[in-house]
Amino acid sequence: MKITPRTVASVAASLALVAGAGGVAVAADPLDWYDGDSATVADPDDVTTLKIVRADGTEVTSGTLDDPLGAFAVAADEVRAGDTSASLFVHLTSAATAAGAWSGQQASGTTRFSGSGAVPGPTGVGAKPFVSLAGSLPLDQTVEALPSTETTGTFPGVYALRLRTSSATGGVSNAYASAYVKVTGSSWTLTDPPSGVPTTPPPAPVATVRPTWGAGFAYGATRNVTVAVGGGSTAAKGTVRLYSGSTAVSSTKALDASGRATLTIARGVLRPGVRRVKVVFTSTNTAVVRSATTAEHAYAVARGTAPAPTWKVSKKVTARKAGKLLVSVARPAGLVQPTGRVTVVLKRGKKTVVIRNKALSSSGKVTVTVPKQKAGKWKVTVKYLGSTVYLPRSSAAKTLVVAKK
Incomplete structure (x- = not known):
């Protein structure tokens, strides 16, 4: 050229x-x-x-x-x-x-x-x-x-x-x-630079950030990550935070006098699957040590535990007419609403009635039609079949009284 x-x-x-x-x-x-x-x-x-x-x-x-x-x-x-x-x-x-x-x-x-x-x-x-x-x-x-x-x-x-x-x-x-x-x-x-020309000081070292990650965990649980930051001639000063991609998954914490902090992965921010997390250190004394980001750590996040499903009678079941049950799976505080399907099982003596695979709405509810049954007391169990986020879970057996008319 x-x-x-x-x-x-x-x-x-x-x-x-x-x-x-x-x-x-x-x-x-x-x-x-x-x-x-x-x-x-x-x-x-x-x-x-x-x-x-x-x-x-x-x-x-x-x-x-x-x-x-x-x-x-x-x-x-x-x-x-x-x-x-x-x-x-x-x-x-x-x-x-x-x-x-x-x-x-x-x-x-x-x-x-x-x-x-x-x-x-x-x-x-x-x-x-x-x-x-x-x-x-x-x-x-x-x-x-x-x-x-x-x-x-x-x-x-x-x-x-x-x-x-x-x-x-x-x-x-x-x-x-x-x-x-x-x-x-x-x-x-x-x-060398001519006498009197201020020289450029060598750049401060990049911080060494050493997290202790801990094991995988289930959706809905928290995980503590301890972080130690070193580099430079004095203790590192600044803040640390956990990210998954560009999304923050913890609060920002200032390092203590020894250059350490404990971060907590917030409850529910990581969905089930392999999720990658990194620590971002932001220096507040860049003349001593520069900011740094760690390599990503892969967590195995397991499916969480949903609340047990519940049901109540929305239309009476009799020996002559079908009735209806309103089935619900509640949303845990701070987590996503359980979705998916439920199966309703009715038992009386040796007889079992199974009403399968009823889809929950986005609010975790579904109305299940129960055919007319022989009058008497039936035991009803609702089985939540799980989702990509939650494990399956069943309710305790509860009595349904079927009237003669």
């Missing part, structure tokens, strides 16, 4: 970004790049560090000006959440202006490092943002366009490399990852 240099001349100039394969083109307000009037003032957009690497992931620390810097430029950490593409810029350092106002030019095309259409990165890159440097501008073109005129201190010949990320919806970020090179003659060497 041939790259045409685009120079960032000053704070007052607009910074134009060219798009490469899979990238976007957007203009950024250069005022967003500027903070203060001295190189000792930190640029708030400098969020992490940058490495130049070969295809096998090994770092490149020196080279010649007329050759590409390396195979890839790789950020040490996320630059802006949700971005999918990245580009490399080279800026001339200056002791007289803030780091955010240094002039520079785009030195690479735009590389898609994540999502659909992402290109392969260097070995071991993982989810880190990266830029392919194939066809990028060698440093000699930047040095020619932006010659260093510094004569004192550690600024002479020093250029800043900046990787900026972008997305189709968010445009190009002002945030960037940075590294510095010193140009001497026809070669360059990786170097």
Whole structure:
């Protein structure tokens, strides 16, 4: 890919970004790049560090000006959440202006490092943002366009490399990852930031979240999950919560002083089956430890126990006429209404009458017609046949009196 240099001349100039394969083109307000009037003032957009690497992931620390810097430029950490593409810029350092106002030019095309259409990165890159440097501008073109005129201190010949990320919806970020090179003659060497330029601290470690999950359970029961969070030089501070997919299945709990909390899977939020749950830790001290999400844990959730079915006479049964029973299966507090079918069994001596598979309504009720029977006392049992949520259950036998007329 041939790259045409685009120079960032000053704070007052607009910074134009060219798009490469899979990238976007957007203009950024250069005022967003500027903070203060001295190189000792930190640029708030400098969020992490940058490495130049070969295809096998090994770092490149020196080279010649007329050759590409390396195979890839790789950020040490996320630059802006949700971005999918990245580009490399080279800026001339200056002791007289803030780091955010240094002039520079785009030195690479735009590389898609994540999502659909992402290109392969260097070995071991993982989810880190990266830029392919194939066809990028060698440093000699930047040095020619932006010659260093510094004569004192550690600024002479020093250029800043900046990787900026972008997305189709968010445009190009002002945030960037940075590294510095010193140009001497026809070669360059990786170097420290010039004296007085605040350095980007290494990112805080990602928290280590260790849940104790416990065994599976039945629908309608609760399950406690103890969580211990570690990472950083001091105890982790923040909150934890359980999720199944994007649905919260517990309340949010703050960690105690030792970095622990106990979460309870709420009653009835997980239906029977294999249900996957994860812990989301949200840090309130990201300078010490960053937020993290665990891998999902699979719970076997068994069917729950429904209340025993009940019945009452809604139309008297006699020896001459059929009657009706209203059968109900109550809804347990906080859980779903039992649905499905019931069977009604009547017994008197050796005689048994079975009325099968009557479907319950959405409110858990059904009216069952009982044919005329011999007068006397009958024992009635209702059998709830269960559902995908509840186990079968029978009522205790109860007496039905069949009148002569």
